Amino acid sequence: MSMKARSVAGEAARNLVTGTTRALWWALAFVVLVGGLAVADARVLVRVWQDADAFRSAGAAVLTLASEREQVVDGTRCQGLSGVSRLAGAGALRPGTPIRAANMPSSDLTVWEVTPGVLELLTSTARPTQVVTGATGGIWLADDLAAALGASAGDDLVTTDGRVRIAGVYSWPDDGRDRVLAYAAVVAVPASGTFERCWAEAWPADEDAAGLLYSAMSPGADDPRLGQLNSQRGSTYDLTGSVDSRPTATAPAAAAVVGLVLGCVAVRARRLELASALHARVPKRLLSWQLLLEAGCWLAAALSVTAAATGVAALLGSPGPFLETWATAGMTAGAGAAATLIGTLVGVLATREKHLFRYFKER
Template sequence: MQARSVAGEAARNLVTGTTRALWWALAFVVLVGGLAVADARVLVRVWQDADAFRSAGAAVQTLASEREQVVDGTRCQALSGVAGLTGAGALRPGAPVRAASMPSSDLTVWEVTPGVLDLLTTTARPVRTATGTTTGGLWLADDLAAALGASAGDELVIDDGRVRVAGVYTWPDDGRDRVLAYAAVVAVPATGTFERCWAGAWPVDDDAAGLLYSATSPGADDLRLGQLNSTRGSGYDLSGLVDARPTAVAPAAAAAVGLVLGYLAVRTRRLELASALHARVPKPFLTWQHLLEAGCWLAAALSVTAAATGVAALVGSPGPYLGTWATAGMAAGTGAAATLIGTLVGVLTTREKHLFRYFKER
């Protein structure tokens, strides 16, 4: 028999409903697609927890000396280029200033190198940023900005003139060090000595955090290494949590489900198959026919599953969309491959000599 005959028979079975394509496709979407969507949502939850960990400043390692300024600003800032660290910068207390709109108290000022402003964008969630670079002007904590009635881009009148408000950042009371709460931050060149050195390490690496000691002066003592926020634990093993997620078995489970679906899709038509074999239809013809039929309804089911998994991987996810979608989509891929294998097994295990038994069991 020719390939055109095989394709024609498969098309007729699909059109007439003999294949029951709609029902098998629906079963695939519900069972295998459900596993893929569930895996996507678990992965999104892992990314959300990781984002909350970083947003709280728990991934920022700190080195501080309360007695004197022993941190070399240049060396601390240079840690930004070290593998394992996502950014680094130094801080030191600046001269307090007094704003005209709050003349009764001085404003706490911290001088920071540009790397600290980069860390603020990932841990302090800037709520308003003036147009331009992060250099020049003051960054205000949101509570202080509200008290001063100032917004990003405004000019603030202080005791020695006017200064531009470069941005406003949030500094919630979530367990993080309160050093930048209700404070003004100004960027300065990374020259001279500072009191503190901060560095973001993601994924969290205790060994990378130890590099902060290289930014201090020789013989410096009374140094404290810690986290900006220790309330969320000392580490976050992102890769370990992804590997240990409860839906990590979704591809294997989807393969088992697909194998059963493909086998059942053929076994429910075993009388038809045995009759065709009795009529001297070659088994290779029947094998390719059923594979084509299964491939058609699988293509439709995979399209719906891929779309649903894509939506599940996108909604509320702060992590990499394509990576989440591809990882969760492995369940759909293995399920589809197993369905074709199940179809093949179903055809190959159907025997012409069992025709009478199939007839009695119908």
């Protein structure tokens, strides 16, 4: 390190230690102003993720194709739609043979035979309340039906035809979704053969993906009915648009303005000191590096606190990706820090030795 560089670093260190820089106060100002914007942006993003999760968990992203007059859905084609375009999962359904529980012998229990893809959809739209880990067979019961039978996941359901294992219990609330599985038993079957309905989850929601379901129809079939498992929350949820149009989308720009002003004010508060240094023939170039070093030190501390606070804000109650939320909100803090350094440099360059007497009178 050259003599001049060591002198600049040493002077910056002394100013930080003696309190000349007022590092603590500027760091606190940055955390409150810029950090507050970053935390606010993180919480708004969490709200967007919560709305998207509510849309998806209500089954609003599940598109349905049905023909109740006959079974015209090709199970293999329907199951094969999973992963095509924006279809996150797909599966077929058909009515199965009703069963009778030994403790409810007077009532037939509705049974739906489904391909494995429907069971996968249940994990995102029906939020299983009980699941037997690693279960490969058995039946799934709607929670209302399980409560009526006094049954839980892992139990054996005694029917008039024998015993059957309960692999899971799923929730099917009355929130506007199709009531087809509201009080029913679900049995997984191979995808071969024909079915009555085809369900596919388009996520992120995409109305254009609905046309793909028609490819699951058997040749020559007609009169299909295309719909939505739950239409109470609208036909689609524009996740990208919601993120882009969120109220805090301009937070990085606002933080940049705040940081620019903060950097300038921090330097202008020491204008008499800086003008005196210039009068003592300290090159403005070295003075600029000294002020940038000082600002960099208190900014590092402020950014550490801001990053931690933003991380907590991005994590609490968020069903979305933590790192993506944290990084997006962190752009606000980054923009504020960069602007603060620019403001510091602008403040130094705006300080004039010839204004020393005026600065002295204004102190």
